[in-house]
Amino acid sequence: MTSKPHPLRQLIEQFIKLTDAEWEMFPPHLTEKKIKKNEFMLREGQVGRELGYVIEGEMRHFYTRNGEEKTTYFYFENSLVGPYVSCINGQPSLISFEAVSDTRLLVFPYAALQSLYSQSHSWEKFGRLLAEYIALGLEDRMVGLLTLSPEERYVQLLESNKKKIIERIPQHLIANYLGITPVSLSRIRQRLLKK
Amino acid sequence: MTSKPHPLRQLIEQFIKLTDAEWEMFPPHLTEKKIKKNEFMLREGQVGRELGYVIEGEMRHFYTRNGEEKTTYFYFENSLVGPYVSCINGQPSLISFEAVSDTRLLVFPYAALQSLYSQSHSWEKFGRLLAEYIALGLEDRMVGLLTLSPEERYVQLLESNKKKIIERIPQHLIANYLGITPVSLSRIRQRLLKK
DNA sequence: TTCCATCTTTAACCTAGATTAATTTAGTAT
DNA sequence: ATACTAAATTAATCTAGGTTAAAGATGGAA
Structure with missing residues (x-):
């Protein structure tokens, strides 16, 4: 009788199958973190260092433009959240990440993910599929705004x-x-x- | 005295360095193709099978929405063009790709690229970085439309x-x-x- | 319960962009 | 050159959404 797989593993395996050995590379980098309503995971201007997995709660991310907030995404339980763009390009984030209500996260350093990418072709492939998935979502959103x-x-x-x-x-x-x-x-x- | 590297190789190597052996996996899949002004590389509804590299010319892609075209991107020489989204998800493309003026392309099957991805960690990494690059561009465009x-x-x-x-x-x-x-x-x- | 803050609705007025159509300009082919 | 087509401008009118302000509704905290 095998124990139930980690929900984050299940999420990742929607993109790519991992061997137990490959999966085991990841959990050591995970830390649980609680963010209260209206508190921030990251504020505009900070450089993103870590990403998170939402265990429960709601988050949003928004841009600020002459004092006005522009929300471009909501996150719910069982999804990945964080300053992906800033992590990738190393620039200060233009986006703030805020909890809409009390939220529990599993966070991990982006550097840890990058290290998995370089250590394993499977993880690298996950990185590609994740980026492709994000691109499809953005495309969809952009088309909606334009049309x-x-x-x-x-x-x-x-x-x-x-x-x-x-x-x-x-x-x-x-x-x-x-x-x-x-x-x-x-x-x-x-x-x-x-x- | 070494010969000048292929311009497409130069483009790819802006993302990742390739050994000669890795690069050599690619050219056998390349075919030159000419598209006249107002002709299509792919029309909405077709499933994307191949991508291209613009040698010279201008292209655009657009959506059609109750009879109206919505252009969302232009392509010039030395850039990658094609139904990336449709290739990824295997669904009929919502986007048409049209030459704005006479254009010369190097085309390659997406399947060939996928095969490179699976054969080589380096190529897989290129795939990730390409998807990330596309996501950054889409993000940028979306923010512009929203703000x-x-x-x-x-x-x-x-x-x-x-x-x-x-x-x-x-x-x-x-x-x-x-x-x-x-x-x-x-x-x-x-x-x-x-x- | 009452109080206070936040969220939602309603109303009046304003403006940028859409629409339609006419006119001018530029490009292309014969 | 001429003629024809596509592209760009201008003008008149219309409308969805913005702005501002006020009034209701909702929800917690004490």
């Missing part, structure tokens, strides 16, 4: 498999995510009700 | 290192790229002149 009106983006969000966002994120942050103001989103909802 | 007004996006384009787009791409396609109509771009230019 849909705010109202259409909201409708698409309602109809998508991203129900968690609708259910668990406050409306003004959803508005932010859609690239509009809370006032505007409220009006859009009003308009849609009348149909 | 800047059309006018600000145009100004940013003027001031960016993407001069080639301004110099070599017709204005109505630039408008498309900025997510606005040609009429609107013309007005924006007018407005900017008066400052």
Whole structure:
């Protein structure tokens, strides 16, 4: 009777199968960390050194532009979160990572991941597939911004498999995510009700 | 006296150094292909099988949304072009790839690249770095769409290192790229002149 | 319960960009 | 040159979303 695999391992194995030996390279680098509501994993301007796996909670990341926050992503349990871009390019992050509610993470240094990449072709392949996955997601998001009106983006969000966002994120942050103001989103909802 | 390295090898080696043996795995898969102005490398709905390297010319890619084209990228000499997303996920491409003017390419099957990935850790690493590079570019573009007004996006384009787009791409396609109509771009230019 | 802060809605007004259509300019082919 | 097509500008009108401000709703904390 084998014990249940680590949930993070399960997540990684959605990309690539690992031998036990390969997996075992990873856990020594993991540390549990709690972030309270409205606290930050990383603030804009800091260089990203570590990434995290969400055990439970909600997080978001946002840009600041002349004082205004622009949320571009939400994270829920069982997903990877963190200043991926800053880790890759070594530049100060343009993005802040904040807990929307109390959140528990497993964090690991990006350097540890890089070391796995170089030690093992399998891990390197995981790195490629992860980057490709992220690119597909970004592409999708970009196309939405370019080809849909705010109202259409909201409708698409309602109809998508991203129900968690609708259910668990406050409306003004959803508005932010859609690239509009809370006032505007409220009006859009009003308009849609009348149909 | 060594001969000058292949320009495509130079491009790849901006990501990762290859031994001669590793590089030599690649050229057998390369074929030169000419695409005339307004002809397609791939049309929406087809599954992507091959990628290309632009020797000379200009290309663009665009989405179609209720009959309207939305250009999201331009390609010039010495860059990689093609239905990367479709190659990765095996789904019919949502994107069409068209030559803006007569273009010469070196094309190669995506399967050949995948085979290199699995044969060599170095090539796999190249795959990761390429995907990461693409993700960084998409992130950048997405942030621009989310945080800047059309006018600000145009100004940013003027001031960016993407001069080639301004110099070599017709204005109505630039408008498309900025997510606005040609009429609107013309007005924006007018407005900017008066400052 | 009451109080306070946050979130959401509503209303009035403003503006950048969309739309439609007409005009001018530039490019290309014959 | 001429004629034809595509590209760019200009003008008039319309509208979705922004802005500002005020009023309701919601939810905790004491």
